[in-house]
Amino acid sequence: MAASFKDARFNDVRPGKVIAWTLLFLGGVVMVTPLLFMLSTSLKPASDVYDLRLIPARPTLENYLAVFEDGRFPGWILNSLFIATVVTLSNVFFDSLVGYTLAKFKFRGRYLVFIAILSTLMIPTEMLVIPWYIMARDFGWLDSYWGIMFPGMMTAFGTFLMKQFFETVPDDFLEAARIDGLNEFQIWWRIAMPLVTPALSALAIFTFLGNWTAFIWPLIVTTSAELYTLPVGLSSFSVEQAIRWELIMTGASIATLPTLVIFIVLQRFIVRGVVKAGLKG
Amino acid sequence: MATIELQNIVKRYGKAATTVQGIDLSVADGEFVVLVGPSGCGKSTTLRMIAGLEDITSGTLRIGGRIVNELEPKERNIAMVFQNYAIYPHMNVGQNIGFGLHASGLDKEAKQKRIRETAALLGLEPLLDRRPAQLSGGQRQRVAIGRAMVRDPAAFLFDEPLSNLDAQLRAQMRLEIKRLHQRLGTTTVFVTHDQIEAMTMADRIVVMRDGRILQVGTPLDLYERPVDIFTARFIGSPTINLLPGRLSHHGDGLAVELDGGGPRVPVLQAVQGTAKDAPVMVGWRPHDLVVDDGAAAAAEAVRLTGEVSVVEPLGSETLVHIDAGGSQIVASTGGKAIPKVGERISVRAPLQSLYLFDTATERALVSR
Numbered sequence: 292m293a294a295s296f297k298d299a300r301f302n303d304v305r306p307g308k309v310i311a312w313t314l315l316f317l318g319g320v321v322m323v324t325p326l327l328f329m330l331s332t333s334l335k336p337a338s339d340v341y342d343l344r345l346i347p348a349r350p351t352l353e354n355y356l357a358v359f360e361d362g363r364f365p366g367w368i369l370n371s372l373f374i375a376t377v378v379t380l381s382n383v384f385f386d387s388l389v390g391y392t393l394a395k396f397k398f399r400g401r402y403l404v405f406i407a408i409l410s411t412l413m414i415p416t417e418m419l420v421i422p423w424y425i426m427a428r429d430f431g432w433l434d435s436y437w438g439i440m441f442p443g444m445m446t447a448f449g450t451f452l453m454k455q456f457f458e459t460v461p462d463d464f465l466e467a468a469r470i471d472g473l474n475e476f477q478i479w480w481r482i483a484m485p486l487v488t489p490a491l492s493a494l495a496i497f498t499f500l501g502n503w504t505a506f507i508w509p510l511i512v513t514t515s516a517e518l519y520t521l522p523v524g525l526s527s528f529s530v531e532q533a534i535r536w537e538l539i540m541t542g543a544s545i546a547t548l549p550t551l552v553i554f555i556v557l558q559r560f561i562v563r564g565v566v567k568a569g570l571k572g
Numbered sequence: 573m574a575t576i577e578l579q580n581i582v583k584r585y586g587k588a589a590t591t592v593q594g595i596d597l598s599v600a601d602g603e604f605v606v607l608v609g610p611s612g613c614g615k616s617t618t619l620r621m622i623a624g625l626e627d628i629t630s631g632t633l634r635i636g637g638r639i640v641n642e643l644e645p646k647e648r649n650i651a652m653v654f655q656n657y658a659i660y661p662h663m664n665v666g667q668n669i670g671f672g673l674h675a676s677g678l679d680k681e682a683k684q685k686r687i688r689e690t691a692a693l694l695g696l697e698p699l700l701d702r703r704p705a706q707l708s709g710g711q712r713q714r715v716a717i718g719r720a721m722v723r724d725p726a727a728f729l730f731d732e733p734l735s736n737l738d739a740q741l742r743a744q745m746r747l748e749i750k751r752l753h754q755r756l757g758t759t760t761v762f763v764t765h766d767q768i769e770a771m772t773m774a775d776r777i778v779v780m781r782d783g784r785i786l787q788v789g790t791p792l793d794l795y796e797r798p799v800d801i802f803t804a805r806f807i808g809s810p811t812i813n814l815l816p817g818r819l820s821h822h823g824d825g826l827a828v829e830l831d832g833g834g835p836r837v838p839v840l841q842a843v844q845g846t847a848k849d850a851p852v853m854v855g856w857r858p859h860d861l862v863v864d865d866g867a868a869a870a871a872e873a874v875r876l877t878g879e880v881s882v883v884e885p886l887g888s889e890t891l892v893h894i895d896a897g898g899s900q901i902v903a904s905t906g907g908k909a910i911p912k913v914g915e916r917i918s919v920r921a922p923l924q925s926l927y928l929f930d931t932a933t934e935r936a937l938v939s940r
């Protein structure tokens with residue numbers, strides 16, 4: 292017993308740390324358990340759904356085959372993929388363009404513009420849905436990709452995030468480039484943007500996941516099933532299937548897995564970016 | 573290569589107080605001019621106006637005889653090196669240097685050739701593929717200089733490029749920049765707050781304070797003939813000794829009675845202005861004060877005596893701090909004979925090497 296405390300790994304153990312780790316562990320369990328059950332249920336045959344074992348007794352992929360035979364999922368996945376990708380690219384471009392302008396150019400009224408953008412952060416999506424709908428209806432954008440995408444093409448949050456990051460970029464970099472003959476757009480694109488890649492990855496992750504899981508607005512603005520995004524499709528699917536939990540969970544798993552993959556891929560990039568920025572000195 | 577002429581250049585930021593208050597300066601073709609002065613005196617602002625990074629509130633700026641007030645930085649054909657290098661972390665050394673050729677219109681091969689020549693000149697050839705993060709401070713600064721040099725600009729502008737380096741590297745880069753200048757002969761304006769950098773590198777030094785030019789001259793000019801107390805104190809290390817006193821007639825000449833007693837100091841030089849009986853400051857450079865045994869009668873010199881308070885042996889010389897009747901004076905003596913702390917010693921202050929300033933206006937009273 293006494294010997295184990297001499298182990299280097301335990302040198303650092305303090306009560307505060309034990310409590311913190313315990314809480315984090317419990318939090319993790321609470322967050323992950325439903326996901327694990329979702330995955331587990333999707334791998335069980337219909338007869339085993341109410342058998343609450345985490346490891347399926349008779350694992351099977353037949354639910355996945357059934358869902359894909361249904362034929363609508365690939366379309367919904369492609370819709371979601373297309374919409375989330377376009378909106379993400381648009382945010383990475385426009386949010387950082389505006390954020391950069393607000394951070395690095397001194398012009399009259401820039402504070403006012405910034406406050407106006409920030410203030411929209413206080414309005415929840417639920418309240419914006421009706422004006423968006425009226426706008427989409429009047430412009431004839433209902434039931435179209437553009438109709439789903441237009442409210443998210445630029446966000447106040449992304450603009451704010453990028454502004455904060457661009458403010459940490461030393462002016463010297465931009466001025467050196469100005470003297471070297473770059474125009475203002477080139478300075479932004481070739482010098483400032485590469486210097487904020489960690490922020491860009493964070494923005495890309497948030498935006499992609501936000502759009503991948505978006506539900507209310509795509510539900511309201513679309514009427515034809517071919518235009519459904521995955522969450523909307525999944526919801527209509529689960530209504531149809533009523534108590535076929537194994538199929539519903541399969542659909543949910545399919546919707547979740549890409550987000551995990553994206554996070555794992557981009558998250559490494561974020562950490563690397565932060566480390567690199569720290570070493571710049 | 574080109575001349576740079578500033579005519580009554582003024583800079584005001586918004587409604588704030590005027591930062592640069594009417595500067596006239598003419599930099600000759602190929603000259604190395606150093607702007608020196610305390611932090612906040614407007615050196616960077618002046619340099620940035622020359623570069624085109626700040627608008628000029630009023631006045632005329634000419635580079636190579638052409639008025640450039642309204643031209644963009646890139647149209648002025650100047651290159652600038654910044655204090656924190658500003659080399660791009662996401663590009664390697666070769667790309668950073670090549671970036672200076674961005675607007676050159678050269679083809680790829682010509683660019684590569686120029687990059688290699690520049691890198692060779694700065695000893696950066698083995699590092700061309702490295703990223704800035706893998707370079708030392710001195711190497712980064714060399715890359716920044718390379719990026720400035722590569723396109724053969726009309727003038728180089730440096731804004732405190734050495735202040736992030738440690739003392740040894742700073743001395744080395746000082747020499748390197750000076751050598752480069754001798755070799756390339758490009759007109760250079762160099763900003764620093766370090767008087768040693770100014771003295772060692774400049775053809776001419778411009779001393780600035782509160783947005784104005786106090787004095788322009790060669791390093792020796794400023795050392796020998798400072799126009800006021802500020803410049804006298806600023807230039808020269810260790811700092812000039814200044815003792816308060818009062819100017820008075822004595823026989824057929826003038827002399828200074830030092831406050832707090834001490835010897836009467838005859839003034840041999842012609843005194844400008846009518847500051848008779850006015851409070852003045854008498855000055856000697858530490859290197860002009862001679863520590864001796866006090867026995868020999870001193871011709872053309874006065875004797876200051878006092879107690880040694882601190883001794884700083886520097887090897888080649890020793891700085892002796894002396895408490896002389898309430899004022900601290902510093903004398904420099906040869907490395908060998910080191911006085912002891914507490915000892916009473918006497919220094920000989922030659923009359924020809926005396927500086928004299930009006931206490932009220934701080935202006936120099938004798939022309940040396």
Ligand SMILES: Nc1ncnc2c1ncn2[C@@H]1O[C@H](COP(=O)(O)OP(=O)(O)O)[C@@H](O)[C@H]1O
Binds near residue numbers: 588613
């Ligand atoms: N963008 C700016 N806006 C307002 N004041 C400024 C700005 N840049 C510099 N100043 C002011 O101008 C003065 C001179 O600055 P600077 O030229 O950087 O001094 P130095 O380089 O000699 O240390 C300082 O008092 C500084 O506060």
Ligand SMILES: [Mg+2]
Binds near residue numbers: 612615616617732
């Ligand atoms: Mg400065």
